[in-house]
Amino acid sequence: GAPGPGARIFDGLLVAIIVVNLVAVTLETVQPVAQRFPVLFDVIEYVSIVIFTLEYLARLWVCVEDGRYHDLPPWKARIGFALSPMGLIDLAAVLPSLLILAGVPLGLDLRVLRTLRMVRVLKLTRYSRAMQSIVAALQREKRTMVAALLIVVIALHFAATAVFLAEHKAQPDVFGSIPDAMWWSLATLTTVGYGDMVPHTILGKLIGGVVMLSGIGLFALWTGLFASSFVDELRRRDFKVSWE
Amino acid sequence: GAPGPGARIFDGLLVAIIVVNLVAVTLETVQPVAQRFPVLFDVIEYVSIVIFTLEYLARLWVCVEDGRYHDLPPWKARIGFALSPMGLIDLAAVLPSLLILAGVPLGLDLRVLRTLRMVRVLKLTRYSRAMQSIVAALQREKRTMVAALLIVVIALHFAATAVFLAEHKAQPDVFGSIPDAMWWSLATLTTVGYGDMVPHTILGKLIGGVVMLSGIGLFALWTGLFASSFVDELRRRDFKVSWE
Amino acid sequence: GAPGPGARIFDGLLVAIIVVNLVAVTLETVQPVAQRFPVLFDVIEYVSIVIFTLEYLARLWVCVEDGRYHDLPPWKARIGFALSPMGLIDLAAVLPSLLILAGVPLGLDLRVLRTLRMVRVLKLTRYSRAMQSIVAALQREKRTMVAALLIVVIALHFAATAVFLAEHKAQPDVFGSIPDAMWWSLATLTTVGYGDMVPHTILGKLIGGVVMLSGIGLFALWTGLFASSFVDELRRRDFKVSWE
Amino acid sequence: GAPGPGARIFDGLLVAIIVVNLVAVTLETVQPVAQRFPVLFDVIEYVSIVIFTLEYLARLWVCVEDGRYHDLPPWKARIGFALSPMGLIDLAAVLPSLLILAGVPLGLDLRVLRTLRMVRVLKLTRYSRAMQSIVAALQREKRTMVAALLIVVIALHFAATAVFLAEHKAQPDVFGSIPDAMWWSLATLTTVGYGDMVPHTILGKLIGGVVMLSGIGLFALWTGLFASSFVDELRRRDFKVSWE
Structure with a gap:
């Protein structure tokens, strides 16, 4: 009450x-x-x-x-x-x-x-009762979120491996190992883009372009999953009540 | 008229x-x-x-x-x-x-x-009557937006504290205090990524990766909330009229 | 045919x-x-x-x-x-x-x-007939998009003015005028974050934080508008046909 | 089973x-x-x-x-x-x-x-059965995704050409050719924003602003397409079952 x-x-x-x-x-x-x-x-x-x-x-x-x-x-x-x-x-x-x-x-x-x-x-x-509703909605979508995270993990590994192969000769100090390259992959795939590691070779930039565009796709995928999940909640009608 | x-x-x-x-x-x-x-x-x-x-x-x-x-x-x-x-x-x-x-x-x-x-x-x-409709739609979602903002505040505090503990010994001039680290958290969680502050330790980079991925989740969450709210408006039918 | x-x-x-x-x-x-x-x-x-x-x-x-x-x-x-x-x-x-x-x-x-x-x-x-459908869907949402753009214009002006007032004494060469500050506002509000201009004062960083978070809100708003518009199209049923 | x-x-x-x-x-x-x-x-x-x-x-x-x-x-x-x-x-x-x-x-x-x-x-x-469902949902939207990618390709070419014309005299070493400018376009349109290439002329910054705002539009467009596609799946009802 x-x-x-x-x-x-x-x-x-x-x-x-x-x-x-x-x-x-x-x-x-x-x-x-x-x-x-x-x-x-x-x-x-x-x-x-x-x-x-x-x-x-x-x-x-x-x-x-x-x-x-x-x-x-x-x-x-x-x-x-x-x-x-x-x-x-x-x-x-x-x-x-x-x-x-x-x-x-x-x-x-x-x-x-x-x-x-x-x-x-x-x-x-x-x-904040609304926040508890959001957390509850997320919990119900656990499996979907694990799947979305799995896609990220796979994309990160491929991006890091590819950019490492493309850049480790041109920039051995910057892209010296796959874990190093993973940091670049994270910053690029999530569109954070610190700029502390940037590919210099043509192949590395082509890979970078694919990773950047995959980054938008990733945002779109996660958002689409969340949005459709929340819209689904709305359809169950009872949502609007618990939301307030 | x-x-x-x-x-x-x-x-x-x-x-x-x-x-x-x-x-x-x-x-x-x-x-x-x-x-x-x-x-x-x-x-x-x-x-x-x-x-x-x-x-x-x-x-x-x-x-x-x-x-x-x-x-x-x-x-x-x-x-x-x-x-x-x-x-x-x-x-x-x-x-x-x-x-x-x-x-x-x-x-x-x-x-x-x-x-x-x-x-x-x-x-x-x-x-712009359409803009007045958008503002009105946002006002009706006040509680949800406060909840979404609260999630951000909590994420920012945890990110800043974690990266401060991980980096303040390696980079005392850059990550010298939690308020300093908060600036990094903001730039990373919102995927702005200026690159003026970048973690160097392995632990700091792991934390950075989690914060970046949380950033995508944050975008997805906010967008999902907005999208479902606007879709809900569409269902009330009268929306389309006031929209024009 | x-x-x-x-x-x-x-x-x-x-x-x-x-x-x-x-x-x-x-x-x-x-x-x-x-x-x-x-x-x-x-x-x-x-x-x-x-x-x-x-x-x-x-x-x-x-x-x-x-x-x-x-x-x-x-x-x-x-x-x-x-x-x-x-x-x-x-x-x-x-x-x-x-x-x-x-x-x-x-x-x-x-x-x-x-x-x-x-x-x-x-x-x-x-x-690409699908692209023509997308363009047609966007054209029908012209007024909404003008409203969304107007919100951006207002946010950019306020952000640029605020950060100019906060930073022009600390960094007269970087934030020397509102047009200069507008470039920072654009890069921050759209979460591009080049890092060529970064606020140094506490007030400037607070303003920066608000602008960054507004940036997420902006993405969410635009996306919500697009998503609800496309979902609306789906409801008219004929969409799926013209889409293929 | x-x-x-x-x-x-x-x-x-x-x-x-x-x-x-x-x-x-x-x-x-x-x-x-x-x-x-x-x-x-x-x-x-x-x-x-x-x-x-x-x-x-x-x-x-x-x-x-x-x-x-x-x-x-x-x-x-x-x-x-x-x-x-x-x-x-x-x-x-x-x-x-x-x-x-x-x-x-x-x-x-x-x-x-x-x-x-x-x-x-x-x-x-x-x-992850949920991931297989996501991949299946994406495959059904192939044409729409090709169209979304085509919009990106067109935007990238125009952005690279425009910024090349605006900047190649002021920064011949940085914006020396359209392929160079394409790297900047990618980083800006996807809001990654490394900051390794930044326009200096007024015209270049105006173009940059348009590209940044187009970047948000791009995110919104892709996300709207994904979201409406997933919501459409939900409407077919059978989705929720295969999702789990």
Whole structure:
């Protein structure tokens, strides 16, 4: 059902705290900023841990009243929530920080541990029902997406092999091996085109042209698959309702 | 209803003046051109202010006969027009220039004020009913677009964090912080690929490959959402009519 | 109706001659190739002029039996063909060369005149009925495409103005004027991303991010419009027939 | 019908061997890796030849029980399989290696021969029925795809000719001939945008802008064609079944 005004303010506050967290994790990696506000980032982190831990416990507590777990006994409902995607995300958002505070050695570089907090961005997904519908629609198309990815893998291998054979004599430092050539294939097939590796021979440019045009075909293929999948959803009618 | 020949000539003239304005605002920033025609740009500006001001007043005057405000008393119709998107655009096209002429200090750099006139480009939207239909169709899909944007935000944060961890030791000057890495993520995920920042480590290139392929997925997702939305419009039948 | 075997051989020969022409026009601009085969390119050109002129006259002669001009008197049918897109293309493919042979001074650089023969590539359009269907489908969507283009024009102007204001002090040589900034806007909004112009300031990069994401939106919008238009065609049923 | 557990384990093993092969072919081109494990790559190759040869013979043996060749006499079924796409791929995966082992001189560089084994990636296509559906859907749209490709060819020729005329005086080393300019056209029209060739003149940049925008149109056109084709498939209903 529609959330009341209290729930909406609560949600708004949590979204704000998540956004503050993302900004903090991001800015903390900027040396001058980190050195100028040495205390601020720690305060944000400790406050966030407290709030996110309380939020997790609260959700674990009230999940028995959630419609999805209504018919289950409380302990099954709680395990059900704890193992649901959102439950795991909520746990992952605080667990590393709690373990460090508890003195458990995680064997990871401190910088890595700090940036791991970026997983908190996933907490935002709770607040967009439309995004959950998109994810659900994608899950139903898993096989098609595996097929589309397989086409990409095959195209990448052929492109990398071909351009390697064409260019490795002219540019041994740039196209020195197939893995090197694979980086060029990726950048070209996805039309990113960094320009750090560019074929110079006529054969290499012909291959490049085919890869570029295949890139458009790839975009068109993936998009056509997605579009037809979403249109199919629309035809089932119930989609429009769950979308809002 | 269909506009008469007088109205069409009037519209054509206004479109021509808007286009002249855009060219003038653009070329005025080119030093050699601005110095060669010192008077021309001032003349264009003063004439445009007069015409656009008269146009605004005229529209404010005749809007009471517009179908949308037909049942309202004149003053309500005029406020309705003044607060409508097109009314606000028409006002924004002249207000800064009028305030400067009236001697009101706006506290802005003169160059900024001059380029602000670029907002006049929005006046063109009045003349394409198809564009108004597109905008209306997009507005109805607001929630879906917010969801699609949220997916992008999450992907950008993960990509930037991952590439920062992979590359900041190999290239501390290039991938020095997550905000720096975010610029790379944006350019790669949107397949722009400037090439000013390129991962060098194997791990960084693997992450880059995943981000590039996610970029195609992102294009496909957005396009699929738009396409299914427009196809849905077609099914409602009334769309085709308002489209023309 | 379906063409007989004689017509198919005839068509095949003409397609071959057109392709030879394209290759010749292209390779003639490569200095070493042009100097090595000084006679070859002239022979190709003279033979082509003769064949294309004869082809044009033949089509002008037999067009009276074409279904489209069946009910017209011969001279009207011939004018009808001469002014049709394919008739104009056939004429444009030989007229400049004939005028030069006839000694009419066209006031154009010889190199420009030679490359003008590239218009012969358009003769290929006759042989793909599917392409004619695509062009016809696009023509019916003219208004929508003008609207989509208008959105691009507005986005380009705003992007160029914004990035100019953000970057012209940091990089006066690169983002020196709005026309300069427009080149960056084009390359970024269309996700081409040459990398010859890249914003350096934080504000410029934020603007860049918005422009990049707008670029994806733009692709999605255009594609959605095309896709829904083609799907609409499919619904009219008769499409599938004319497509083949 | 659904494969039994034995068949699934067998399939899983073959997929694993194919993936090991791809990794081996790829890594063998990296000098330090190849020198460090001189025996490993040979072992992988010999084992793979044995397994893929046995697999090919086994498939040739059992194909008579395949539903598609059920009504044919055994020798016709075997020829039918041998000439089918999957049969040819299975043969191409081992034939070059077998010929070399048999001492048949193929007249090819050893490095080329080794990388030719990359064709084994195509063996993966057997395991994704969804991919076979996609390929089948594409085959049915052959004419439309030829038309879309023809539009690209025409656009590329015009873009290359125009930018060559605009830039060859300003940058004779970069835009020295139409084939050179074609490389730029490809990179720009497909929105790859390496940045190794960039127009400098105003006319060249105007042409560049048109080519970039045509690039978006091209993506939209191809995608629209694919999307409408897939949506059409959905309408035939039977699609969804063969998709899974």
